[in-house]
Amino acid sequence: MTFFVPSKMISGVYLLGLLFASVCYAAPARFEVTSLPGWEGALPSRMWSGFVDVGLASQYTIGKPDAGHMFQHYVFIESEGSPATDPVLVWYNGGPGESSMFGLLVELGPLLLNEESLSRVSNASQPPELLRNPYSWSKAASLLIVDNPPPVGFSYCSSAGQRGDGYSCGAWNDTGVAAVNHAFLCTFFQEQFPEFLKNELYLVGESYAGVYVPVIVQALTRNTCGLNLAGFAVGDGCMGTDVLCGANDGPFYVIEFLYGHGQLSNKLYHSISSTCEEENLKTGHNLSLACMTVVGEAIQAVGAMNDYALYDDCYWKSGQPVDDKKVRRRTSPAAGGWEVVVPNGYPCAGAAMNIWLARADVRNALHVDARATFVDGDNGHGFNYTSTERSVLEIHEKAARQNKLRVLVYTGDTDPGSHPRILQDKWFPFWEKVGLKEAAAWRPWTIDGKTRMGGYVVEYEDNWTFLTVRGSGHMVPEFKPAAALAFITAFLKGDSPPPYSPGPLKGASAKH
Numbered sequence: 001m002t003f004f005v006p007s008k009m010i011s012g013v014y015l016l017g018l019l020f021a022s023v024c025y026a027a028p029a030r031f032e033v034t035s036l037p038g039w040e041g042a043l044p045s046r047m048w049s050g051f052v053d054v055g056l057a058s059q060y061t062i063g064k065p066d067a068g069h070m071f072q073h074y075v076f077i078e079s080e081g082s083p084a085t086d087p088v089l090v091w092y093n094g095g096p097g098e099s100s101m102f103g104l105l106v107e108l109g110p111l112l113l114n115e116e117s118l119s120r121v122s123n124a125s126q127p128p129e130l131l132r133n134p135y136s137w138s139k140a141a142s143l144l145i146v147d148n149p150p151p152v153g154f155s156y157c158s159s160a161g162q163r164g165d166g167y168s169c170g171a172w173n174d175t176g177v178a179a180v181n182h183a184f185l186c187t188f189f190q191e192q193f194p195e196f197l198k199n200e201l202y203l204v205g206e207s208y209a210g211v212y213v214p215v216i217v218q219a220l221t222r223n224t225c226g227l228n229l230a231g232f233a234v235g236d237g238c239m240g241t242d243v244l245c246g247a248n249d250g251p252f253y254v255i256e257f258l259y260g261h262g263q264l265s266n267k268l269y270h271s272i273s274s275t276c277e278e279e280n281l282k283t284g285h286n287l288s289l290a291c292m293t294v295v296g297e298a299i300q301a302v303g304a305m306n307d308y309a310l311y312d313d314c315y316w317k318s319g320q321p322v323d324d325k326k327v328r329r330r331t332s333p334a335a336g337g338w339e340v341v342v343p344n345g346y347p348c349a350g351a352a353m354n355i356w357l358a359r360a361d362v363r364n365a366l367h368v369d370a371r372a373t374f375v376d377g378d379n380g381h382g383f384n385y386t387s388t389e390r391s392v393l394e395i396h397e398k399a400a401r402q403n404k405l406r407v408l409v410y411t412g413d414t415d416p417g418s419h420p421r422i423l424q425d426k427w428f429p430f431w432e433k434v435g436l437k438e439a440a441a442w443r444p445w446t447i448d449g450k451t452r453m454g455g456y457v458v459e460y461e462d463n464w465t466f467l468t469v470r471g472s473g474h475m476v477p478e479f480k481p482a483a484a485l486a487f488i489t490a491f492l493k494g495d496s497p498p499p500y501s502p503g504p505l506k507g508a509s510a511k512h
Contacts, residue, residue, distance in 0.1 A: 028192050030367070033075075036111065037361045038127035044110040045138060046078040049366040052192065054183040057150070057157045061170030063384070068158030070169060072184045073147040073368070075104055076193065080138050087200040087230065087492050089141040090185070092148055094207030094238070096172070096385040097377030099153035101357065103206075104145045106349045107477035108484065110136040113356055114347035127359055128352040135481035140489040142196065146184065148212065149177050151375050152383070154368050162372035166383030174389040178215040185216075186225035200230040202406075202492060206475060207418075208245065210237015211387070214395040221403045231406030231463070232399070233491060236418040236474045240391035243426055244418070250284030251295050253422040258302055260421070261310055261414070268298045309473020310414045314348035346479055393430050400462040401436070407464045408491045412472030412479060413455065420456070420468045427466060437461050445497035447486045454483040457497050467497060 031050030036043065052074065054060075057067035079086035091108070093100045105113045110133055117128035137143060147153025150169045151160075160168035189197050205213045217232050238245030259269045272281075276291035287295075306312040356362055360370040377383055399405045409427065413420050431437075440459040445467070447454045455468040469476050469483050477484040490497050 027195070031192075033365055033367075036130060036365050037359060038113075038117070038356060039111055039130040044132070044136070045080045045083070048074075048076045049368070050074060050076075050192070051155075052184050052187050054180055054187060057169050060149070060176040060180040061172055062176075064157070064168070064170030066159055067169050068160075070150050070157050070180065071155060072150055072180070073154040073156075074184075074188065075101070075143075075145040075366075077110065077138050077143045077145075079140070079142040080110070080136070081140070083142050084195075085199070087141045087202055088144055088196055089137060089488075089492070090144045090146060090201065090203045091137075092146055092203070092205030092209040092212050094205060094209040094212065095152070095378045096149075096208050096387075097152055097166070097375070097381060097383055098207070099147055099374070099376040100145045101147065101153055101374075102353065102376070103477070104143070105353045105356070107475055108135075108137040108481075109133060109143065109145070110138045113349070113352035115350040115352065116347050117352040118350065118355070127362065128356045130356075133481070135477075135485040137477070137485060137488055139485065140492055141202070142199070144188070146181070149180055151373070153376065154366070154372055154374060156372070162369035165373060166375045166377055171384035171386065173386045174211055174215050177212055178219040181212070181216045182219040182223070182225075185220065185227065186223075189227055190225065197226055198228060200492075201227050202230055203232040204234070204488070206235035206237065208238050210234045210239055210245075210418075211389050211392060213237075214392040214399070215389055217399055217405070218395050221399065221405075229403075229405065231408070231491075233408035233410065233488070235476050236411045236415050237409070238418075239393065239426060240389045241387050242390040243393065244422065246387065246390075250281050250287075251299075252278065252281035253419075253425075254416060255281070255295070255298060256421055257310075257416050257419055258298070258305075263302050263305075263310075264298055265301070268294070268301060272298060305416065306473070307416055308475065309412070309479060310416055311471075312473055312479075314350075346481070349478070393427075396464065397430075397434055397436070400460075400464040404462070406491065406494060408467060408487075409465070410467040410469060410476060410487065412469045412474060412476050414471060415474045418474065423466070431460060431464075436464065440496070444500035445487070446500050447482050447498065449498035449501060451500065451502050453500070454480075454486055454497065459496060463494075465491070 027048060028050060031048040033047040033049050051071040054070050054072055057070040058065050060070065091100055091103050093103045111130040112133045113128055113130060117131060120129040147155040149172050150157060151164055151166060156162045156164055157169040203213045203217055213232050213234055220227060220229050240246065255272060258264050271294050275294050280286045357374055363370050363372065375382060396407060400407050411418055411420055411423050438458060439461050442456055442458045445454045445457045446452050453470050455470040457465060457467045459465050467487055469480050472480040487497050
């Protein structure tokens with residue numbers, strides 16, 4: 001998705017009244033969004049699109065001492081319920097380098113863009129149609145969507161301005177991300193939206209935000225700046241360079257995933273098992289030539305595979321993909337060219353978001369320079385990023401045990417890179433080692449509290465929960481929106497996910 005893009009004396013009572021008014025109505029009017037191209041009528045709830053000056057870039061990045069001030073872009077959407085009391089959910093996409101506008105416009109926002117958005121307009125001069133999302137997370141919370149770190153998305157540094165490229169703010173690492181987002185959140189709530197300071201605050205993100213979110217939470221627990229931090233959640237997340245998404249990731253879990261999903265023959269799987277040492281497969285180190293050969297044969301036998309969602313068909317629809325470079329990064333080992341006729345069960349995102357965000361009228365509505373660069377590199381492409389956090393395991397432990405935060409780790413079970421098997425092997429032995437015990441054993445959970453399956457859940461002491469989403473790939477709110485809204489609503493309320501409750505069998509007698 002990259003496209004570059006003096007005064008009279010007054011009474012104390014009167015002064016208090018002015019202070020109260022400033023707190024209750026502090027939202028910056030200059031940033032309010034009152035309409036959006038591609039959507040007719042009133043917006044589902046109040047919305048703002050603006051920037052926070054987080055200070056000199058040199059506080060956070062390396063190699064650009066003259067980058068100037070850093071401005072972080074956000075979109076803030078009030079809850080469709082009771083914004084005065086509902087929680088605020090801060091959303092981060094990962095990458096590193098993925099704009100959180102993807103989360104807003106493709107995954108979980110109140111208005112979405114996908115292939116249907118393009119099919120509903122008669123000519124290219126019209127904006128893609130925004131589609132109402134019945135499963136928007138704004139039904140459960142106010143949403144703060146953050147473009148992170150600058151200059152990702154529409155965030156920018158002042159020396160280059162809004163038209164700077166992905167390198168214009170300097171080089172990033174995980175420590176810098178924690179610092180800049182701490183500054184952003186403190187400034188956002190204290191100066192722009194102080195009326196939301198009292199609301200419960202949750203940080204949520206997916207993919208590389210599995211690192212972003214915990215390190216930001218850690219910074220906030222050290223200095224809350226008056227925020228009412230209540231918890232955090234991570235979906236299909238990285239866990240640090242020594243745990244998951246680092247240089248020590250071998251092919252073991254990919255092979256197990258593929259075999260478990262019927263993508264490998266018994267013969268090939270057993271050949272790998274008899275030829276390779278399991279520990280070497282897990283680390284990717286000390287693999288024998290024979291082992292590498294048979295693993296290579298297995299990967300070739302699988303053919304094409306979307307690295308984010310095994311059963312996803314969007315990348316192989318007839319016609320050329322929207323972004324060939326991104327397709328190559330998300331498919332392994334190669335993208336096929338055939339036409340797929342089996343539906344996904346969800347709309348393909350296609351080019352609609354890119355087309356919509358590139359329009360001058362959209363940028364005007366969002367208070368962004370019409371010629372601003374929209375930086376959306378993903379996986380560290382298009383800007384400099386070094387992963388420095390070795391493990392987030394201990395951050396989770398301290399957050400749950402000492403800080404008493406509510407924590408949720410969720411994952412789609414058709415995500416080849418971050419799925420229930422690998423995450424269980426990373427999390428459960430750690431909890432056993434540090435003595436955090438199961439509070440409720442593995443069980444099915446449902447969307448409706450009856451029989452519509454959502455996946456499975458294990459609950460630990462101190463409000464730490466592990467949850468799987470049946471049939472979902474990497475971006476859970478996109479692939480399984482109803483399930484995503486169900487579990488995030490329960491999490492924000494402090495409830496367990498709805499149970500599996502089939503009731504009595506039809507025709508069954510109470511007598512035996």
